[in-house]
Amino acid sequence: MFLTIIFDYLAIPDNLRIKFDQRCKFCIEEVKYSKSIASFPMDPSYDDILAAxxxxxxxxxxxxxxxxxxxxxxxxxxxxxxxxxxxxxxxFKIRGAYFKIKSLSNEEKKHGVVAASAGNHAQGVAFASALEKIPCTIVMPKNASPAKVAATRGYGAKVILEGVNYDESSSKAKEIAKETGATMIHAFDDPQxxxxxxxxxxxxxxxxxxxxxxxxxxxxxxxxxxxxxxxxxxxxxxxxxxxxxxxxxxxxxxxxxxxxxxxxxxxxxxxxxxxxxxxxxxxxxxxxxxxxxxxxxxxxxxxxxxxxxxxxxxxxxxxxxxxxxxxxxxxxxxxxxxxxxxxxxxxxxxxxxxxxxKGLAAMGRLLKLSIMLPDRPGAFKEIVDEITLANANIVEVVHDRLSSAINAGSAGVTLSLETQGREQAQSLIDALKEKNIQFTLLT
The missing domain is CATH 3.40.50.1100 (Rossmann fold)
Structure with a gap:
C-alpha cells in the first residue's frame, strides 16, 4: 500500500512500477515524499556510465x-x-566519490558529506570534498592503516575511528548522517x-x-x-x-x-x-x-x-x-x-x-634456521663454512645463551639467509643434515 502511494505521488508511469518494485523495495521505507525520482536507488544504466x-x-x-x-x-x-x-x-575509489559529490545539489553540499571506509573510499571522498570545499566526515575502523588515516586527514576530512570493520564503521556513519543532515556517500551501494x-x-x-x-x-x-x-x-x-x-x-x-x-x-x-x-x-x-x-x-x-x-x-x-x-x-x-x-x-x-x-621466503630465497650449538670456540664457524660453500648470504644473526629453553653449555643461533632459490636452499639444508647439525627450519 505504501509503495502504491509513493508511486502515485511521484506520478511514475505503470511501465516503470515493475522495475521499482523489483529493484527498490528494500529502500522505499526510507524515501520521503519530498524526494525526487532520481533519489530511488535504481540500477545505473550504460548512459549513466557515459555521463560519469x-x-x-x-x-x-x-x-x-x-x-x-x-x-x-x-x-x-x-x-x-x-x-x-x-x-x-x-x-579507483576516487572515481565514484568524485562523481557522486559533483552531482549533489547546492543545498546538499551545505550540509556536507559523511562516509565509512577502511581507507581508499575515505581518501576519495575527502579529496573530492576538498575540491568542492564542503565539510567532510569519515568513519574508519579502529584498526585501519595508519597511513590511510593520515592521508584522509591530510585531505582535510574529520576522521572518526569506530568499529573493527567496514560494517561497524558504516553504522556509525549512518548515525552521523541522520543527526547532521549530511549526505551519506556509500562506498559501493549507490547508483552514481x-x-x-x-x-x-x-x-x-x-x-x-x-x-x-x-x-x-x-x-x-x-x-x-x-x-x-x-x-x-x-x-x-x-x-x-x-x-x-x-x-x-x-x-x-x-x-x-x-x-x-x-x-x-x-x-x-x-x-x-x-x-x-x-x-x-x-x-x-x-x-x-x-x-x-x-x-x-x-x-x-x-x-x-x-x-x-x-x-x-x-x-x-x-x-x-x-x-x-x-x-x-x-x-x-x-x-x-x-x-x-x-x-x-x-x-x-x-x-x-x-x-x-614473506615473498622471499615463499620463493625459497629467504631461509630462516634455528640452530642449537655447543657453546665452544669454533662451533659457529662450522655453520658459517657450510653457508659459504652453499654460496648463501647471511642477512641476520641472533645469538642466545640465556633463554630458559637453552641448556647450560649450549647456545642458540637464529640465522636469516638469502639464497638464490629453492634448489640452493635445499642443498644447504641437506649439507647441514649430513654434518649432523641440529637445527629447526623456521621458513
Missing part, C-alpha cells in the same frame, strides 16, 4: 593498461594490468558511485577491444557492478570474473545462495575487500551479469604483491592485487587475452616490509 565519464574533468585520470610479458609467461595467458593504483589518491566505477570497463575496452576475460576484486561490489554494466553492454561475450578473499566471501556466498548473505570475519591483509555484507544494489547487478566469482587467500595475495614489486616495480595493496593473485596461482585462462584490474596501491609501509620477507 564525460563529467570527470582533469582530476580523474584514465589509467594505463600495461602488458606484462612476465605474468603472461607465468600464467600461460596474455596478461594486461589495469593500473588503477596509479589513480589520484591511489585507488557504481556508474563512475563502470568507466573502468569503458577504458579497458577502448584500449583492448579483443579482450577475452577481465578479472577484478570484489568487496562490496561497486567496481564489479559498474564494470559489468559497461562491459556486457559493449560485448556480452567478454567474461568478467570477480575475485574475493577467502576470509570475506560475502558476494561469493550471496550469489551462490541467490540472496544476500553475511559472510566472513577472519583476519586478512586484504582490508580493502573485507566486507561482511554486500550491497543490495550491487548484488542485484552482479548476480545477473557476473560470469564467475572465485576466491584467493592471503598467501596467494602476498606472492602477487611481491612479484609485482620485483618484476614490474609496482607497489599494489593486497585488495588491489587479488585478481592477479588468482591468475598466478590457478592459471585459469591459458591462451587468452586477460585483464587483471589492480585496484589500489595504498599499502602500509610496515606491511610492505612483511610482504617482502
Amino acid at each position: 565519464n564525460s563529467l570527470r574533468g582533469h582530476e580523474i585520470r584514465k589509467t594505463p593498461l600495461i602488458h606484462s610479458p612476465t605474468f603472461s609467461e607465468m600464467t600461460g595467458s596474455d596478461i594486461y594490468l589495469k593500473a588503477e593504483f596509479q589513480q589520484k589518491t591511489g585507488s 558511485v557504481i556508474a563512475a566505477q563502470g568507466v573502468i570497463g569503458l577504458e579497458i575496452l577502448e584500449d583492448l577491444k579483443d579482450v577475452d576475460e577481465i578479472y577484478l576484486p570484489i568487496g562490496g561490489g561497486g567496481l564489479a557492478a559498474g564494470a559489468l554494466i559497461a562491459i556486457k553492454e559493449k560485448n556480452p561475450q567478454i567474461k568478467v570474473i570477480g575475485v574475493q578473499s577467502k576470509s570475506f566471501p560475502a558476494m561469493y556466498d550471496s550469489v551462490k545462495q541467490g540472496s544476500i548473505t553475511a559472510s566472513g570475519g577472519e583476519r586478512t591483509i586484504a582490508d580493502g575487500i573485507s566486507v561482511k555484507v554486500p550491497g543490495q544494489l550491487t548484488f542485484s547487478i552482479i548476480k545477473e551479469l557476473i560470469d564467475e566469482i572465485v576466491l584467493v587467500d592471503d598467501v596467494e595475495i602476498t606472492k602477487a604483491m611481491f612479484l609485482l614489486m620485483e618484476r614490474m616495480k609496482f607497489v599494489v595493496e593486497p585488495a588491489g592485487a587479488a585478481s592477479l593473485a588468482y591468475l598466478i596461482s590457478k592459471k585459469p585462462s591459458i591462451g587468452k587475452k586477460v585483464v587483471a584490474v589492480l585496484a589500489g596501491g595504498n599499502v602500509d609501509m610496515y606491511l610492505l616490509g612483511q610482504i617482502v620477507d
Whole structure:
C-alpha cells in the first residue's frame, strides 16, 4: 500500500512500477515524499556510465593498461594490468566519490558529506570534498592503516575511528548522517558511485577491444557492478570474473545462495575487500551479469604483491592485487587475452616490509634456521663454512645463551639467509643434515 502511494505521488508511469518494485523495495521505507525520482536507488544504466565519464574533468585520470610479458609467461595467458593504483589518491575509489559529490545539489553540499571506509573510499571522498570545499566526515575502523588515516586527514576530512570493520564503521556513519543532515556517500551501494566505477570497463575496452576475460576484486561490489554494466553492454561475450578473499566471501556466498548473505570475519591483509555484507544494489547487478566469482587467500595475495614489486616495480595493496593473485596461482585462462584490474596501491609501509620477507621466503630465497650449538670456540664457524660453500648470504644473526629453553653449555643461533632459490636452499639444508647439525627450519 505504501509503495502504491509513493508511486502515485511521484506520478511514475505503470511501465516503470515493475522495475521499482523489483529493484527498490528494500529502500522505499526510507524515501520521503519530498524526494525526487532520481533519489530511488535504481540500477545505473550504460548512459549513466557515459555521463560519469564525460563529467570527470582533469582530476580523474584514465589509467594505463600495461602488458606484462612476465605474468603472461607465468600464467600461460596474455596478461594486461589495469593500473588503477596509479589513480589520484591511489585507488579507483576516487572515481565514484568524485562523481557522486559533483552531482549533489547546492543545498546538499551545505550540509556536507559523511562516509565509512577502511581507507581508499575515505581518501576519495575527502579529496573530492576538498575540491568542492564542503565539510567532510569519515568513519574508519579502529584498526585501519595508519597511513590511510593520515592521508584522509591530510585531505582535510574529520576522521572518526569506530568499529573493527567496514560494517561497524558504516553504522556509525549512518548515525552521523541522520543527526547532521549530511549526505551519506556509500562506498559501493549507490547508483552514481557504481556508474563512475563502470568507466573502468569503458577504458579497458577502448584500449583492448579483443579482450577475452577481465578479472577484478570484489568487496562490496561497486567496481564489479559498474564494470559489468559497461562491459556486457559493449560485448556480452567478454567474461568478467570477480575475485574475493577467502576470509570475506560475502558476494561469493550471496550469489551462490541467490540472496544476500553475511559472510566472513577472519583476519586478512586484504582490508580493502573485507566486507561482511554486500550491497543490495550491487548484488542485484552482479548476480545477473557476473560470469564467475572465485576466491584467493592471503598467501596467494602476498606472492602477487611481491612479484609485482620485483618484476614490474609496482607497489599494489593486497585488495588491489587479488585478481592477479588468482591468475598466478590457478592459471585459469591459458591462451587468452586477460585483464587483471589492480585496484589500489595504498599499502602500509610496515606491511610492505612483511610482504617482502614473506615473498622471499615463499620463493625459497629467504631461509630462516634455528640452530642449537655447543657453546665452544669454533662451533659457529662450522655453520658459517657450510653457508659459504652453499654460496648463501647471511642477512641476520641472533645469538642466545640465556633463554630458559637453552641448556647450560649450549647456545642458540637464529640465522636469516638469502639464497638464490629453492634448489640452493635445499642443498644447504641437506649439507647441514649430513654434518649432523641440529637445527629447526623456521621458513
